[in-house]
Amino acid sequence: MRQGAGLDVAALDRDDPLRHKREAFDIPDGVIYLDGNSLGPLPKAVAPRIAEVVAKEWGKSLIRGWNDHDWIDLPARVGGKVARLIGAEPGTVVATDSTSVNLFKVLAAALQLRPDRRVILSDSGNFPTDLYMAQGLRDLLDRGHELRVVAPEDVEAAIDETVAVVMLTEVDYRTGRRHDMATLTAKAHSAGSLAIWDLAHSAGALPVDLQGAGADFAVGCGYKYLNGGPGAPAFLYVAPKHQGSVTPPLSGWMGHAAPFAFDLDYRPAAGVDRMRVGTPPVLSLAALDAALDVFADVDMEAVRAKSISLCRLFIAEVEARAPDLVFTGPHDFTGRGSQVSFSCAYGYPLMQALIDRGVIGDFRAPDIVRFGFTPLYLSHADVLRAAEILGEIVAAKAWDQEKYHRRAKVT
Numbered sequence: 001m002r003q004g005a006g007l008d009v010a011a012l013d014r015d016d017p018l019r020h021k022r023e024a025f026d027i028p029d030g031v032i033y034l035d036g037n038s039l040g041p042l043p044k045a046v047a048p049r050i051a052e053v054v055a056k057e058w059g060k061s062l063i064r065g066w067n068d069h070d071w072i073d074l075p076a077r078v079g080g081k082v083a084r085l086i087g088a089e090p091g092t093v094v095a096t097d098s099t100s101v102n103l104f105k106v107l108a109a110a111l112q113l114r115p116d117r118r119v120i121l122s123d124s125g126n127f128p129t130d131l132y133m134a135q136g137l138r139d140l141l142d143r144g145h146e147l148r149v150v151a152p153e154d155v156e157a158a159i160d161e162t163v164a165v166v167m168l169t170e171v172d173y174r175t176g177r178r179h180d181m182a183t184l185t186a187k188a189h190s191a192g193s194l195a196i197w198d199l200a201h202s203a204g205a206l207p208v209d210l211q212g213a214g215a216d217f218a219v220g221c222g223y224k225y226l227n228g229g230p231g232a233p234a235f236l237y238v239a240p241k242h243q244g245s246v247t248p249p250l251s252g253w254m255g256h257a258a259p260f261a262f263d264l265d266y267r268p269a270a271g272v273d274r275m276r277v278g279t280p281p282v283l284s285l286a287a288l289d290a291a292l293d294v295f296a297d298v299d300m301e302a303v304r305a306k307s308i309s310l311c312r313l314f315i316a317e318v319e320a321r322a323p324d325l326v327f328t329g330p331h332d333f334t335g336r337g338s339q340v341s342f343s344c345a346y347g348y349p350l351m352q353a354l355i356d357r358g359v360i361g362d363f364r365a366p367d368i369v370r371f372g373f374t375p376l377y378l379s380h381a382d383v384l385r386a387a388e389i390l391g392e393i394v395a396a397k398a399w400d401q402e403k404y405h406r407r408a409k410v411t
């Protein structure tokens, strides 16, 4: 019996209701993949789907594919599959553009719904692109908006009647800290503000209930826990109550009420479709569509339970084996997402040494080693083995080699 943190790892894996899901993924032999929070691995269904769309749909149907294969409505169909995972009402999600661009769109739309207010409230744990997009929009609007960035724990107290929009990422990409979406959204509404949630590190990782929380807008990535592939289309949510009133800031023809009427004037489509902009990337959407099918029979509560079990095991094992690594973020799992980070002075070379031994996580400046836990393809045995390898590298100082210090362009 392999023991990890006093647990019977084999029994945990034997009783795991999600264990069969690993077969849905192509993960190279010898790899323990702990970076699905940055780029999900390849679902086996994706390559044949892409091959079919290329050869049969594009190859044979040519331009007729837009109708014959209903390519034109792929953003809504794929969005519908995402909706189930994030507790969104039917017809409220589209798969389109990138998360950065979608954030710009929903932020601009939200600010227009609060024309008398000037503050965009966010926190210092937000992913930089969200803050950058808000800065760009603020400067473009040139109407005296302020981006107010507070510490994550100060967000609730900072929501007041000056705030137009509370713009937050639910799970912090570095610490794994998770905001209480329902509480903060309710606070925003009681102050007359709107709430935008970035679900990049939530969608597919844990149960999300946008409808229950009353969120106004949400965005998120298709390439992380949803496994849609590098640069996969992102998603965008607009709550039903705003769908008739939002003005899309990027008024492209695919968000027009009648794109093929070729009117000279813009008229927004009904519903969330108005947040579309240009021609959908059919091949990328097909990949994301196939990847989402892996979730069709998955209970997100089971994903959450296993994620917590995997994270707990890893934290305990790393803390026991590598005292130089300092766990970051809250210990209480109600306030955590599905990734675990440690700060470590030699975090960068340590991560390269781990990757060399097949344990793939990532490094976030200045000193964070980060590991994502994706219950669909990871076992407790994988997690224990990853911690063992980490312990061996630390004990032998195997990270202290010139090759591991060389910085890559993309980390």
Ligand SMILES: Cc1ncc(COP(=O)(O)O)c(C=O)c1O
Pocket: 098, 099, 100, 101, 126, 127, 129, 130, 169, 173, 198, 200, 201, 221, 234
């Ligand atoms: C919270 C968050 N938002 C947005 C992004 C990225 O958005 P994009 O896909 O536009 O690069 C990331 C990661 O890259 C992220 O972690």
Ligand SMILES: Nc1c(O)cccc1C(=O)C[C@H](N)C(=O)O
Pocket: 037, 038, 039, 127, 173, 410, 411
């Ligand atoms: N989007 C990425 C990319 O194009 C290259 C490398 C990493 C990424 C990421 O997604 C980073 C990620 N958002 C993070 O949490 O750090």
